[in-house]
Amino acid sequence: MAAAEAAEVAGPLMRRYEGAARGRGVAEAGWRVCLAHRFEEPRQPYGAADVPLRDVLRHIGLALRYFRWWYKKTHLEKKPAFIDLLCAVPLQQIYGCPLGGIGGGTITRGWQGEFCRWQLNPGIYHYETVIANQFTVCLRCKGQTIYQQVLSVERPSTLQGWNWGYCGQYAFYHALYPRAWMVYDLPGQNVVLTCRQVSPVIPHDYKDSSLPVGVFIWEVENGRDEDVDVSIMFSMQNGTGTKEDGNGGHWNEPFTFEKEGEQVAGVLLHHCTHVNPFTLAISAREKTGTEVTHLTAFNPAGSGREVWQDLLQDGRLDSPTGKSSPTEKGEMTAAAVCASCRVPAQGHRTLELALAWDMPRVYFGSKEKLHLRRYTRFFGSGGDAASALSHHALTHYEEWEKKIEAWQKPILENSQLPSWYKSALFNELYFVTDGGTIWVELPPDCCAEDLQGPAGAGLSHLLPVLREYGRFAYLEGQEYRMYNTYDVHFYASFALVMLWPKLQISLQYDIAVTVVNEDVQPRQYLVCGQTAQVKLKNVVPHDIGDPGDEPWQRVNAYLMHDTADWKDLNLKFVLQVYRDYYLTHDLLYLQDMWPVCQAVMESELKFDTDNDGLIENGGFADQTYDAWVVNGPSAYCGGLWLAAVCMMCKMAEVLGDTEIQQKYMDILSKGKEAFERLLWNGKYYNYDSSGSDTSSSIMSDQCAGQWFLGACGLDKGEFEVFPKSHVVSALKTIFEKNVMSFAGGTMGAVNGMRPDGVPDTSSVQSDEVWIGVVYALAATMIQEGLVEEGFHTAEGCYRTVWEQLGMAFQTPEAYREKKVYRSLAYMRPLSIWSMQLALERRAGQAPAPLQPPQVPIHP
Numbered sequence: 001m002a003a004a005e006a007a008e009v010a011g012p013l014m015r016r017y018e019g020a021a022r023g024r025g026v027a028e029a030g031w032r033v034c035l036a037h038r039f040e041e042p043r044q045p046y047g048a049a050d051v052p053l054r055d056v057l058r059h060i061g062l063a064l065r066y067f068r069w070w071y072k073k074t075h076l077e078k079k080p081a082f083i084d085l086l087c088a089v090p091l092q093q094i095y096g097c098p099l100g101g102i103g104g105g106t107i108t109r110g111w112q113g114e115f116c117r118w119q120l121n122p123g124i125y126h127y128e129t130v131i132a133n134q135f136t137v138c139l140r141c142k143g144q145t146i147y148q149q150v151l152s153v154e155r156p157s158t159l160q161g162w163n164w165g166y167c168g169q170y171a172f173y174h175a176l177y178p179r180a181w182m183v184y185d186l187p188g189q190n191v192v193l194t195c196r197q198v199s200p201v202i203p204h205d206y207k208d209s210s211l212p213v214g215v216f217i218w219e220v221e222n223g224r225d226e227d228v229d230v231s232i233m234f235s236m237q238n239g240t241g242t243k244e245d246g247n248g249g250h251w252n253e254p255f256t257f258e259k260e261g262e263q264v265a266g267v268l269l270h271h272c273t274h275v276n277p278f279t280l281a282i283s284a285r286e287k288t289g290t291e292v293t294h295l296t297a298f299n300p301a302g303s304g305r306e307v308w309q310d311l312l313q314d315g316r317l318d319s320p321t322g323k324s325s326p327t328e329k330g331e332m333t334a335a336a337v338c339a340s341c342r343v344p345a346q347g348h349r350t351l352e353l354a355l356a357w358d359m360p361r362v363y364f365g366s367k368e369k370l371h372l373r374r375y376t377r378f379f380g381s382g383g384d385a386a387s388a389l390s391h392h393a394l395t396h397y398e399e400w401e402k403k404i405e406a407w408q409k410p411i412l413e414n415s416q417l418p419s420w421y422k423s424a425l426f427n428e429l430y431f432v433t434d435g436g437t438i439w440v441e442l443p444p445d446c447c448a449e450d451l452q453g454p455a456g457a458g459l460s461h462l463l464p465v466l467r468e469y470g471r472f473a474y475l476e477g478q479e480y481r482m483y484n485t486y487d488v489h490f491y492a493s494f495a496l497v498m499l500w501p502k503l504q505i506s507l508q509y510d511i512a513v514t515v516v517n518e519d520v521q522p523r524q525y526l527v528c529g530q531t532a533q534v535k536l537k538n539v540v541p542h543d544i545g546d547p548g549d550e551p552w553q554r555v556n557a558y559l560m561h562d563t564a565d566w567k568d569l570n571l572k573f574v575l576q577v578y579r580d581y582y583l584t585h586d587l588l589y590l591q592d593m594w595p596v597c598q599a600v601m602e603s604e605l606k607f608d609t610d611n612d613g614l615i616e617n618g619g620f621a622d623q624t625y626d627a628w629v630v631n632g633p634s635a636y637c638g639g640l641w642l643a644a645v646c647m648m649c650k651m652a653e654v655l656g657d658t659e660i661q662q663k664y665m666d667i668l669s670k671g672k673e674a675f676e677r678l679l680w681n682g683k684y685y686n687y688d689s690s691g692s693d694t695s696s697s698i699m700s701d702q703c704a705g706q707w708f709l710g711a712c713g714l715d716k717g718e719f720e721v722f723p724k725s726h727v728v729s730a731l732k733t734i735f736e737k738n739v740m741s742f743a744g745g746t747m748g749a750v751n752g753m754r755p756d757g758v759p760d761t762s763s764v765q766s767d768e769v770w771i772g773v774v775y776a777l778a779a780t781m782i783q784e785g786l787v788e789e790g791f792h793t794a795e796g797c798y799r800t801v802w803e804q805l806g807m808a809f810q811t812p813e814a815y816r817e818k819k820v821y822r823s824l825a826y827m828r829p830l831s832i833w834s835m836q837l838a839l840e841r842r843a844g845q846a847p848a849p850l851q852p853p854q855v856p857i858h859p
């Protein structure tokens, strides 16, 4: 196949690839991009200039209050704002697969190989390419170095003694999370390098999936007719690229670690900060025919000539013994490890390197409570585990890969599934680790009362669950820094419950605890300007807190609205409880959650002011679309309500609570009638029933209730809440209007469309596309038999985000048809896993098996 043809076949981002090599063992499906690619469309974060004058006037009070709050927070208290609307993270179209398991911090590499996004302090990101962090190749023939090259397309101003500027046309990147490949067809050398990057992200695994490690397996293919000595040098700066790297006191030391006949060697980089100190470890596996050498310390801000010459001389590093002295203030240090082997003519060899980081004991921003990360139960919390972690990673990655392959294979091999979907499904999963994720142990002395607060939640299995599986939290988005934002988690939770169900259960227990508790602290809410307490009893919180403060301890970091009056949060709890029970068969969980479900439904009932069995929205943006006003009964919240009422009936039936069952059956029959009478217009459900100019807008998310019902098999017979014909008609209308009449049908579904085919611009969110909502909509379509429509709808979002806008591994919450996007690296798109559930259900696998491992079957 000609290079150009092959490039076309390989995908739209491979046009510039001029190499012939396809690499070794590279997955077929996934996201592939040539290192010389440039994303042409320059999008901007949604900013003040994008707000129409009408909205500026409408939100002027909010804008002023927000600005006052922001100034106090960032300038007087000198703390980061949980949402910084005035200082959005600039778009960099550079990201690739993050390294690391769940909740131990993440280090993201870009698709050009750079180490560029850091989250070691829980939930706190900084976006800095650390230039010293590189892989360098040295080729030697007959005792002479013939080629030495940093495998980077960069030409930086530091380390000028190194040979930079690898020709991007001769390399490509391929991501299929949690693995990624980089293929370098070394120009003129007849040698191909394939670096496979593996992180321990393994469904149903609650041990190795928590480890803060990544492995780089370098496959070296020698196409020459002579042997080549190949060295791969891995260099790393002591730190994460912040100014702390130059604070002084950091030091490095070489190490070897031997266990069960396996030895790894490398360098530990001790990063000695006051808060959350950590150790990085770069290492390689020693085995017959592979030599591992190192350089303990070099200056990453200098020319780097001594490192370069050291390697150039003999393809090895000097390997001095002993520690480096601690850095002085203003000084930085770096280290390198090098693995070398001889690759026979026309032969192949493998070099295995690893990166581990050990930050076992962490404080959040408030520094009030010490938290131990999940992996400390396996590797200790002494801060001396980096070498053992490296050894474990280098001796277990093959096992991890087998498990990852067994999980992914049935999906990848299913020829009925489009290639883009396979990429989207696995690659969007990056957010489970790179969502500012934290997974911590419960303190050993923690008792049920400490957790449940003075009210006492009566959750009999709270303690055993949290003791066994720890506490898990991930951000709403890297830019929206709130943990477990619940109205959004509702969408994303499919990924968790399908792949790590115990984490979903643990998260739900945490939410249940907060439901029965209150926080009477008064504060001003920024949208309405009124003062109310932070958290009311018997309602679900918006979020579990800000990593800049003390999550779990102080919930509801969100202060835009008083979410005690939101209509969706309580319902989303009930819907998830039943969905989780349906998928996990965990009866103890259901029993524990049942009183909590009753409590939140009681709170919710007060929103049915006219007692017609249907709740009313309050005339403000009182749900997840928090800048889109809803008034009176609405398709979104009304639909969620009926679905939750239906699930209350079902749960009561399972638990034999006939009184409650009857109560909710009565509400359901009244509510169904009201919903159809007030909202059904013959083609779809109206946005709301207020009779406003935009009441008849077509909301892409109007079938959210049906989405959950269908996912739980509660959409037939006695449990049919919404008439099938109405659901199908609504979905077809959405497809025709919100999808096909928007951006030529190529960008997913706009949130709100007027019946005449013009996007609803009545709010700043109604003419946005929310990627996570689109994936959920696609799942609903698949559930209802509109399979092609579902795939077409979702494909628009995938192609827009991953291929057009260069937003790989930072899928935002929203984009508009033109110019802007909002909130990079967002939680909601994990809802794509509900498409997978829908496909599995269609194939007859429902519900998921009781015990892991759950291997999905062909749809």
Ligand SMILES: CC(C)CCC[C@@H](C)[C@H]1CC[C@H]2[C@@H]3CC=C4C[C@@H](O[C@@H]5O[C@H](CO)[C@@H](O)[C@H](O)[C@H]5O)CC[C@]4(C)[C@H]3CC[C@]12C
Pocket (backbone or CB within 6 Å): 048, 049, 051, 055, 056, 059, 060, 062, 063, 083, 085, 476, 480, 485, 487, 488, 558, 560, 623, 624, 625, 626, 627, 764, 813
């Ligand atoms: C006078 C100024 C120049 C302009 C004033 C206009 C602005 C005040 C508003 C224009 C856009 C508004 C923001 C839009 C989105 C927001 C997100 C929200 O947080 C989370 O959003 C999710 C929805 O995307 C939601 O599901 C989650 O639960 C929320 O945690 C917070 C509000 C806001 C930032 C909103 C604020 C006002 C504008 C900036």
